[in-house]
Amino acid sequence: MSEPERLNDFIRETVAADIAAGRDPASIVTRFPPEPNGYLHIGHAKAICLDFGIAAENGGRCNLRMDDTNPAKEDTEYVDSIIADVRWLGFEPAGIFYASDYFDRMYECAETLIRKGLAYVCDLSPEEWKEYLGTLNTPGKDSPGRARSVEENLDLFHRMRDGEFEDGAKVLRARIDMASPNINMRDPVIYRIRRIDHFRHGGKWCVYPMYDFAHPLEDAFEGVVYSLCTLEFEIHRPLYDWVLRALEFPDPPRQIEFSRLNLTNTVMSKRKLLQLVKEHYVSGWDDPRMPTICGLRRRGVPAAAIRRFCRMIGVTKFDGVTDMALLEHCIREELNASAPRFMGVQNPLKVTIVNYPAGGVAPLEARNNPEDPAAGVRQLEFGPELWIEKSDFMAEPVKGYFRLAPDKEVRLRYGYYIRCVDFVRDASGEVTELKCTYDPESRGGTSPDGRKVKGTIHWLNAATAVPATLRLYDRLFTAAQPGADGTDFLTQLNPDSMTVANGFVEPAAAGLDAGSVVQFERLGYYAKDADSTAEHPVFNRTVTLKDSWSKKNS
Ligand code: ATP
Ligand code: MG
Numbered sequence: 001m002s003e004p005e006r007l008n009d010f011i012r013e014t015v016a017a018d019i020a021a022g023r024d025p026a027s028i029v030t031r032f033p034p035e036p037n038g039y040l041h042i043g044h045a046k047a048i049c050l051d052f053g054i055a056a057e058n059g060g061r062c063n064l065r066m067d068d069t070n071p072a073k074e075d076t077e078y079v080d081s082i083i084a085d086v087r088w089l090g091f092e093p094a095g096i097f098y099a100s101d102y103f104d105r106m107y108e109c110a111e112t113l114i115r116k117g118l119a120y121v122c123d124l125s126p127e128e129w130k131e132y133l134g135t136l137n138t139p140g141k142d143s144p145g146r147a148r149s150v151e152e153n154l155d156l157f158h159r160m161r162d163g164e165f166e167d168g169a170k171v172l173r174a175r176i177d178m179a180s181p182n183i184n185m186r187d188p189v190i191y192r193i194r195r196i197d198h199f200r201h202g203g204k205w206c207v208y209p210m211y212d213f214a215h216p217l218e219d220a221f222e223g224v225v226y227s228l229c230t231l232e233f234e235i236h237r238p239l240y241d242w243v244l245r246a247l248e249f250p251d252p253p254r255q256i257e258f259s260r261l262n263l264t265n266t267v268m269s270k271r272k273l274l275q276l277v278k279e280h281y282v283s284g285w286d287d288p289r290m291p292t293i294c295g296l297r298r299r300g301v302p303a304a305a306i307r308r309f310c311r312m313i314g315v316t317k318f319d320g321v322t323d324m325a326l327l328e329h330c331i332r333e334e335l336n337a338s339a340p341r342f343m344g345v346q347n348p349l350k351v352t353i354v355n356y357p358a359g360g361v362a363p364l365e366a367r368n369n370p371e372d373p374a375a376g377v378r379q380l381e382f383g384p385e386l387w388i389e390k391s392d393f394m395a396e397p398v399k400g401y402f403r404l405a406p407d408k409e410v411r412l413r414y415g416y417y418i419r420c421v422d423f424v425r426d427a428s429g430e431v432t433e434l435k436c437t438y439d440p441e442s443r444g445g446t447s448p449d450g451r452k453v454k455g456t457i458h459w460l461n462a463a464t465a466v467p468a469t470l471r472l473y474d475r476l477f478t479a480a481q482p483g484a485d486g487t488d489f490l491t492q493l494n495p496d497s498m499t500v501a502n503g504f505v506e507p508a509a510a511g512l513d514a515g516s517v518v519q520f521e522r523l524g525y526y527a528k529d530a531d532s533t534a535e536h537p538v539f540n541r542t543v544t545l546k547d548s549w550s551k552k553n554s
Pocket of ligand 1: 032033034035036042043044046047228229230259260261262268269270271
């Protein structure tokens with residue numbers, strides 16, 4: 001699977017067919033309608049790329065609409081983050097709308113349904129309704145309210161709005177078909193009484209429209225042409241169409257469903273993500289282990305990598321689980337091209353250069369990005385004391401180990417050949433220091449006499465290296481599909497999803513702005529975190545260099 005050049009999927013085919021049949025492409029309107037009750041995650045990014053993509057490809061418009069008709073869990077904090085995340089992903093909404101701003105019009109639409117004899121006030125309690133509803137095999141029976149006159153229904157509905165009845169005492173139902181094989185069509189509730197302040201409208205309303213009634217209206221009010229949503233709404237589509245037909249909207253929007261994105265080793269339900277945050281399993285919505293857009297951003301994932309990933313997974317009606325390794329592959333593809341290279345040492349081991357010349361040596365030159373000649377070069381200081389990676393030395397090397405070992409030689413990246421002549425162990429037997437000679441003739445890492453050195457390792461000059469915290473992230477969950485087999489998903493959290501290493505980095509990397517993403521050579525990609533101080537940088541590992549997806553799929 002390589003990245004598609006031109007996007008083609010069953011939704012785009014539908015759009016193309018409509019255009020071929022005469023629809024003006026510039027008239028295409030789509031919308032992305034999140035409920036502001038949580039932060040956006042990578043699943044939302046799939047919907048965003050589709051909604052905004054289809055509009056952009058045709059010269060149409062895509063709105064960002066806050067689906068804020070359920071006041072219980074919504075908040076401006078979420079609204080602000082959603083707007084920021086959509087923009088960060090690279091999309092500018094044609095308009096930013098709030099479903100709650102349509103409450104007056106929705107209320108009028110409900111009145112219209114009542115006048116048409118297509119809605120009625122029902123006094124049955126939820127428990128009573130369960131009996132009336134029927135089952136998949138038996139039809140329901142009529143609520144006593146079904147027989148009410150238009151006048152009585154209008155009067156009761158107004159009194160619902162005016163706060164005369166307790167929460168839950170009455171609902172407004174669409175009058176559809178109590179025998180429908182689709183339970184959603186058995187006189188669904190379209191308005192309920194709830195005395196909860198709305199974050200935008202305060203206590204103005206005590207009746208709120210239900211999603212299945214509100215959503216088609218929001219789409220129709222905005223002139224939406226394609227209302228794209230996930231597969232779980234397929235069984236709601238007959239009701240979506242019923243509402244638009246009953247209210248006689250000309251050229252009504254069309255709902256088309258596609259499969260949700262599921263990713264291995266993470267969860268995507270807002271309820272579960274909220275639980276991870278509230279119960280402090282993670283540091284917040286933007287914890288770099290979270291699948292949220294803000295978490296991915298803080299981890300160092302470029303927006304372009306998320307868009308690339310969405311192009312690769314495509315859009316289908318098939319419910320599957322996408323391997324996290326594919327997302328990581330897309331991240332590497334983007335960062336390999338764009339991230340400047342630096343040296344960083346994660347688990348430092350000191351190296352003393354025993355033949356370091358009294359006069360010092362001239363600075364070395366390193367390429368900033370071998371993938372991009374335009375990125376230029378920088379100077380590296382060699383020195384009498386260096387840091388190398390602990391794992392780049394073995395006192396008793398195993399077969400096939402080509403890095404440092406007693407009396408063995410290795411190349412320092414952009415530096416010199418060094419040979420280990422001695423090493424020091426502490427009381428516990430751990431190697432704490434190496435003594436090495438360097439070969440002045442191998443400057444720049446080139447062989448002076450044709451002798452072969454297989455290993456090349458990264459290193460830092462201990463005199464100038466800046467101590468840094470390196471947060472090493474791994475999968476948040478050990479299970480590929482947390483909670484899928486009925487297990488409590490929290491018991492499948494990966495206890496090693498974050499380890500902290502106290503390492504060192506090049507001064508130039510330490511001085512970067514928070515949010516900058518670099519490659520520490522041989523280790524991986526890292527984003528400088530906002531937790532950094534002027535003296536002490538903190539880097540979040542975005543992803544290592546090893547591409548397990550490419551290997552599996554080549
Ligand atoms: P919840 O987790 O509470 O069920 P939700 O994920 O459905 O919420 P919404 O805010 O209602 O969140 O979603 C906004 C839009 O994003 C909807 O059109 C929804 O279909 C789409 N969407 C949500 N999750 C995914 C996903 N995993 N893959 C693709 N699209 C998604
Ligand atoms: Mg939803």
